Amino acid sequence: MTLATVPRYDSDRISEPGGHAVVVGAGMAGLLSARTLADGFDEVTVVDRDPLPDEPVSRRGVPQSHHLHVLLEAGHATLEDLFPGYGEELLADGGLVIDGASDVNFYDGGGFLADGPRRIPLYCATRPLYEQLVRRRVAGHDGVHLRPSCRSIDYLTDDAATMVEGVVVEREGSTPEELAADLVVDATGRTSRTPVWLDEHGYTSPPVDEVHIDLAYSTAFFRRPADDRRAFVVQPSPPHTRGGAILPVEGGRWLVTLFGFHGDHPPADAEGFAEFAASLPVPHPKRLLDEHSQVSEDIVHYPFPSNVRHRYEDLERFPDGLVVGGDAVASFNPIYAQGMSVAALEALILHSVLATDGRDDLAVRFFERAAETVDVAWNMAVGADFQFRRTDGPKPRGTEVSSRYLSRLVRRAHTDGVLSDAFFRVMMMERPPSSLLRPGVAWRVLRPAG
Secondary structure, eight states: OOOTTOOOOOOSOOSSOOSEEEEEOOSHHHHHHHHHHTTTOSEEEEEOSSOOOSSOOOOTTOGGGGSOOOBOHHHHHHHHHHSTTHHHHHHHTTOEEEETTTTEEEEETTEEOOOOSSOOEEEEOOHHHHHHHHHHHHHTSTTEEEEOSOEEEEEEEOTTSSBEEEEEEEOTTSOOEEEEOSEEEEOOGGGOOHHHHHHHTTOOOOOEEEEEEEEEEEEEEEEOOTTOOOEEEEOOBTTBOEEEEEEEETTTEEEEEEEESTTOOOOSSHHHHHHHHHTSSSSHHHHHHHHSOBOSSSOEEEEEEEEEEEOGGGOSOOOBTEEEOGGGTEEOOGGGOOHHHHHHHHHHHHHHHHHHHTTTTHHHHHHHHHHHHHHHHHHHHHHHHTTSTTOBSOOOTTHHHHHHHHHHHHHHHTTOHHHHHHHHHHHTTSSOGGGGGSHHHHHHHHSOOO
16 A cells, blocks of 8 residues: 555554543444554443444445445555454455456446456455454454444533543433543544534534535345356446446355436336446446346445535644544545545554554644545545536546546556556555656556557
């Protein structure tokens, strides 16, 4: 992992060890934060309103878990650092590792990208399996405790509300309980109420960037022969607002997700799902659906109206003892599969700022560092979304120029495996977008045709 803004994990204990940390939310962001905090706190408690079974099942609090998730290289490398042997464990539980350079048929800009010259390992599984394995490893770590079916309802503070000192939680039918903490991490996702809490307690809520895309996606599982490891990605590009992705996952299945921008949404019935697949610019997804039977009972539908980013790094005042991470900071268009990897990188940053400078002004330092990493993912996601004229919201500076360059790169990558390799490694967050401007890459993009 070579993004300059991201530290490598150092297993040394965090400075000023001791005390109790509470993490609200047991999704990937919360679990990974809990794992890094366990290096410096005597006790870490993870609170979540959902039951947390030791099986890979979708949870009510993670409605997007039914749909396609990809563990980008940035996320995989981080998980291997935090949980040595995670990849092997994923494979042992039915996940797959395929070659992104040859097994993935990637259609973009009017053609399939050429196979790259080097292997790109790509781990494939369902979101519930990714999360369950992380949850099991976190729960087995000394000093970490999971509290399922337990809802956080408020922060505990000092009299002046300048310091968060814990959370108030309750189980259904029980009396609210106070959990004192030296640090609280809000990892509750897009539904985070921290901005409202700040506003109600005399703080300024963070500025919000929202880029509206009116996306929705539908997902079903289809039977997959054991020796068939093909994957397909069809990226929407104007004038086509429709796309889809097919990945091999555990249980001898393909996970098939279809999506559409700006109200052009896939249906959630079998006939409409097949018709939508047939409307894509390549025949492969529809052919796969015709040749293999659906094994999921339902087709699950999920709307995603907008990318949302809360700019905590811009706040002049923020209470001590509180940090916000994961989708509660920034939630990206899911078709680019950045969410789990960004959450993992933020957990590393949290570990780094605690290890280097302790707990003083922790939130300010974390938000500043995390913003650099979020910038990369945000600009990649919303920059791509702005290829559609109906996309609405604040546009990152330089989007038009970078979009023209990327469009030319993708078209050249239809026949140039070196360019497809460079493009994939940026998408996998293995390399920064600036790597696409290196002389050897730029020459291939800009040289005259023929």
